[in-house]
Amino acid sequence: MKIHITEPTFAKATAGKEDHKALAGKFCISAEYLHFCISYMAGKKADNIIITIDGWSSCGKSTLARQLARKLGYVYIDSGAMYRAITLYFLRNHIDWTSKKEVAKALADIELEFIFNEKLDQSEIFLNGENVEYVIRDMVVAEKVSEISAIKEVRDFAVAQQRKMGKSKGIVMDGRDIGTVVFPKAELKIFMTADNAIRVERRFKEIFEKNPNVTLDEVQHNLEMRDYIDSNREVSPLRKAADALVLDNTNITQEEQLKKALSWVKELKSGKSKIENRK
Numbered sequence: 001m002k003i004h005i006t007e008p009t010f011a012k013a014t015a016g017k018e019d020h021k022a023l024a025g026k027f028c029i030s031a032e033y034l035h036f037c038i039s040y041m042a043g044k045k046a047d048n049i050i051i052t053i054d055g056w057s058s059c060g061k062s063t064l065a066r067q068l069a070r071k072l073g074y075v076y077i078d079s080g081a082m083y084r085a086i087t088l089y090f091l092r093n094h095i096d097w098t099s100k101k102e103v104a105k106a107l108a109d110i111e112l113e114f115i116f117n118e119k120l121d122q123s124e125i126f127l128n129g130e131n132v133e134y135v136i137r138d139m140v141v142a143e144k145v146s147e148i149s150a151i152k153e154v155r156d157f158a159v160a161q162q163r164k165m166g167k168s169k170g171i172v173m174d175g176r177d178i179g180t181v182v183f184p185k186a187e188l189k190i191f192m193t194a195d196n197a198i199r200v201e202r203r204f205k206e207i208f209e210k211n212p213n214v215t216l217d218e219v220q221h222n223l224e225m226r227d228y229i230d231s232n233r234e235v236s237p238l239r240k241a242a243d244a245l246v247l248d249n250t251n252i253t254q255e256e257q258l259k260k261a262l263s264w265v266k267e268l269k270s271g272k273s274k275i276e277n278r279k
């Protein structure tokens, strides 16, 4: 499995500087452009942090992670999309995931890429060159993803790739084990929760738009089943990291949750953080 991420923030920072981009395209870079690049990269690296967002299914993790990444000019990685894409591959290719040999062979044949879609202003996941961002949200995948993501070999491989993505920081990653296993030393860890009824309603609305045949019961059953498997599996079960900050968004708007998270980032970067004292 290979993972490539495009760098949306750099593309955005150079937007409007068409002459510079054209020059760079011809391998001829002006001094002004070079200076811009160096200061951009230096500034970017200096105070970049890793932000992890973990929590139950349909708590709004990806919404917050995407908004935070946009605001901060960070890369957003939806780790759940990686497990969903692997599940899709296993289902399509009739992989017997109880066989270690078949799992290992399948993983070697999987290439995942996150490619930034400028029109949608977000990254999309590609499985062996195919954009699967939409199809991985299907109930057929949701039914099996927790079972497949509980397999040690699947996790080992995904986690190794996720760690590589965080090497230069400036990343927001959401999932189930990001603050506990993938980046245990992340500067900011958020654990999201919301009332069950709210979560079911949110996920139902999301799936209903694509599949009007889905029922509320089906969605509720799927969420309960995934929460159970995700938090009871042997390998890196869903847990709140001891130093994670809890964000319950049952009664707050998306704007309010973003404001809260940004205030934590600001506190942390100001060096006066009470957040660090929680460790």
Ligand code: DC
Residues within 6 Å of the ligand: 057, 058, 079, 080, 081, 083, 084, 145, 146, 149, 150, 174, 175, 176, 177, 178, 226, 230
């Ligand atoms: O975030 P999501 O609902 O798209 O994730 C789909 C499944 O992937 C989830 O039920 C459990 C698994 N997952 C995981 O095991 N570890 C992660 N870091 C992210 C997702």
